[in-house]
Amino acid sequence: MRAGQARLAIDCGSASTSAVLAWPDGTWTPLLFDGEPELPSAVLLSPGGETLTGHQAWQAAAAAPDRFIPTPRQPPDQRLSVADVDVDPLDLVAATLRRVTYEAQQAAGSEIEDVRLVVPAGWGPRRRTWMRHAAHRAGLPQPTLVEAPVAVAAHLLATGVQLPVGSFIAVCDVGAGAEVSVLRRGPAGFEVLATLADPAAGGTAIDDALASLLTATSPAQGDGERWALLASVRTGKHALTDHVAVTIPQPQGSAVVLTSGLLEQAAHPILHRAAHLTNEAIAAAELRAEDLAGVYCVGGVARMPLLEKALTETTGITPVVLTDPGLAAVRGAADAGAADATAGQPLVDEPVPPVRRAVAVAVPGFASLALISQFLLTPQWNGSLWDKWALLNWGELAVAAVFAVIASLGAGTVLASAIAARTTLTPGPSASPGSQTGTGILASASLGVAITGMYAVLASLYIGDPVGGFLRWTLLPIAPIVAPAAVTAVVAARQWRTPPGGWSKLLAFPTGSVITAALGMAFIQYSLTADRWPTMVLWIDLAGRVGGLLLGIGTVMALVSQPILRLVLGAPLAVITAALVSWPASGILGVIYAIAVAGWWLRQLWTRLLRPQTPTPSRPAA
Numbered sequence: 001m002r003a004g005q006a007r008l009a010i011d012c013g014s015a016s017t018s019a020v021l022a023w024p025d026g027t028w029t030p031l032l033f034d035g036e037p038e039l040p041s042a043v044l045l046s047p048g049g050e051t052l053t054g055h056q057a058w059q060a061a062a063a064a065p066d067r068f069i070p071t072p073r074q075p076p077d078q079r080l081s082v083a084d085v086d087v088d089p090l091d092l093v094a095a096t097l098r099r100v101t102y103e104a105q106q107a108a109g110s111e112i113e114d115v116r117l118v119v120p121a122g123w124g125p126r127r128r129t130w131m132r133h134a135a136h137r138a139g140l141p142q143p144t145l146v147e148a149p150v151a152v153a154a155h156l157l158a159t160g161v162q163l164p165v166g167s168f169i170a171v172c173d174v175g176a177g178a179e180v181s182v183l184r185r186g187p188a189g190f191e192v193l194a195t196l197a198d199p200a201a202g203g204t205a206i207d208d209a210l211a212s213l214l215t216a217t218s219p220a221q222g223d224g225e226r227w228a229l230l231a232s233v234r235t236g237k238h239a240l241t242d243h244v245a246v247t248i249p250q251p252q253g254s255a256v257v258l259t260s261g262l263l264e265q266a267a268h269p270i271l272h273r274a275a276h277l278t279n280e281a282i283a284a285a286e287l288r289a290e291d292l293a294g295v296y297c298v299g300g301v302a303r304m305p306l307l308e309k310a311l312t313e314t315t316g317i318t319p320v321v322l323t324d325p326g327l328a329a330v331r332g333a334a335d336a337g338a339a340d341a342t343a344g345q346p347l348v349d350e351p352v353p354p355v356r357r358a359v360a361v362a363v364p365g366f367a368s369l370a371l372i373s374q375f376l377l378t379p380q381w382n383g384s385l386w387d388k389w390a391l392l393n394w395g396e397l398a399v400a401a402v403f404a405v406i407a408s409l410g411a412g413t414v415l416a417s418a419i420a421a422r423t424t425l426t427p428g429p430s431a432s433p434g435s436q437t438g439t440g441i442l443a444s445a446s447l448g449v450a451i452t453g454m455y456a457v458l459a460s461l462y463i464g465d466p467v468g469g470f471l472r473w474t475l476l477p478i479a480p481i482v483a484p485a486a487v488t489a490v491v492a493a494r495q496w497r498t499p500p501g502g503w504s505k506l507l508a509f510p511t512g513s514v515i516t517a518a519l520g521m522a523f524i525q526y527s528l529t530a531d532r533w534p535t536m537v538l539w540i541d542l543a544g545r546v547g548g549l550l551l552g553i554g555t556v557m558a559l560v561s562q563p564i565l566r567l568v569l570g571a572p573l574a575v576i577t578a579a580l581v582s583w584p585a586s587g588i589l590g591v592i593y594a595i596a597v598a599g600w601w602l603r604q605l606w607t608r609l610l611r612p613q614t615p616t617p618s619r620p621a622a
Contacts, residue, residue, distance in 0.1 A: 076524070090285065115135065297325060409509075523550065528586065552578065559599055
């Protein structure tokens with residue numbers, strides 16, 4: 001008896017089902033059904049009410065063809081008719097899973113609590129829920145669903161395949177049908193970029209084509225004879241992996257010889273459909289074949305050398321056929337060979353934020369405090385002693401609010417990234433680094449909004465004017481910044497994309513832009529509110545123009561990073577902002593900078609997350 005609780009992984013496919021038991025000490029074993037590692041998914045409902053599964057169902061199909069269901073895994077809303085009686089496909093799949101459960105308990109010697117079910121990557125929530133219901137009806141505990149290509153990728157890592165973070169692979173899973181998925185390895189695991197399926201590009205279509213070739217000159221057959229022939233064809237097809245030719249008995253009593261040439265004739269167009277499906281999946285992921293670190297073949301049909309040949313001819317890449325391709329997905333789902341239940345999961349490679357990231361947080365934070373202090377302490381008062389009113393630089397209040405949001409987002413992201421980089425990955429979305437980072441971004445954005453709201457309330461109380469105007473100049477300028485920040489938080493939590501260098505680097509706003517714009521707005525406020533002594537008028541006006549120049553330069557520094565573009569765009573914009581310096585245009589100057597910051601966020605979101613540039617892999621020198 002092995003120590004520890006066994007893990008059971010099941011791959012319940014359309015035509016066959018496989019399962020693996022794995023233990024915490026790293027040992028594992030495939031479940032055997034009638035001495036074979038694959039259990040046919042077919043079922044047969046006998047007249048007496050007994051449900052036959054696997055090979056027993058195929059053997060009884062000739063005698064009761066109207067009660068035989070070769071592929072019980074159907075869409076959730078589809079009903080099946082067996083001997084003119086409607087049958088729920090859920091009960092049929094549950095019968096197969098019940099057989100697997102029995103064999104697993106016999107092999108483990110105890111009840112099994114950790115169950116993982118392999119499902120196609122293209123399945124939506126409805127079909128996944130349907131499979132959970134089938135597992136529950138079979139008496140299994142609540143299972144964890146694992147997407148087939150992700151399970152294969154985990155198996156690759158467990159067997160020592162080097163797949164660095166940021167690399168792309170394609171998994172060509174050809175069983176009863178074909179499903180091709182393109183994946184990217186991110187810091188927290190593998191994400192499926194594209195998946196395409198074709199039920200007519202797999203083993204079932206090959207069996208039908210072979211049966212048609214073998215019976216081309218034979219009289220028409222009934223359903224029972226057809227099932228018997230297909231069972232013989234399936235056995236003979238597998239035997240051709242070790243023999244040049246095999247003899248196939250026919251229901252009429254005669255026999256035919258199945259050769260490798262006949263198999264290639266039947267399989268060639270079908271396997272080329274799978275190869276073209278691979279090309280389409282790569283294109284759907286917006287990649288090229290040369291961008292992939294590898295193409296890996298799994299599934300029962302992957303044992304046929306013809307698949308490797310078709311993929312090489314169509315994609316230009318020589319694929320890798322995994323050892324025991326029929327068990328690759330289920331082994332990956334079970335963490336077979338891992339020393340513990342989490343060892344099959346890739347480690348987090350989220351870089352620890354460097355100390356200098358604190359500067360990127362402190363600079364906008366102190367700049368925001370400085371500007372809001374100047375705004376409150378230097379308004380221009382007008383009117384009489386009993387009827388005083390303040391002339392305010394709304395642009396300075398808007399820029400102070402923008403800096404507060406930048407500082408909050410930077411601080412929250414740095415802290416969340418640091419925690420994610422030092423936390424061991426554990427199962428469950430709440431513990432993933434992406435979830436931690438996304439929560440940090442969202443919380444810091446909320447903090448920034450709260451701080452700007454506090455600025456408005458404090459200014460209203462200090463100046464003595466209604467709070468509405470202050471809220472308008474603090475909340476509206478930051479709205480276009482908070483919106484893309486929220487989208488970024490969702491992307492981080494879902495791990496759709498992970499930017500190079502980690503999230504803290506992505507959200508590090510240019511410090512130079514903050515310093516330049518803060519100095520510019522401070523000079524503008526000074527020029528608008530300073531006592532205009534005759535000897536100081538020239539210098540005060542000059543300070544305002546310099547402030548406008550600096551604000552324009554800071555705006556361009558936020559929008560573009562290339563030095564030549566900063567020079568080309570900065571000169572005319574700086575002249576325009578310098579010319580706009582005045583009381584009526586003070587708010588416009590602040591809005592201009594807020595728009596530039598929002599543009600920076602949108603650019604980061606689009607170019608580095610939603611539509612990142614795919615790096616061209618380097619090639620070794622000849």
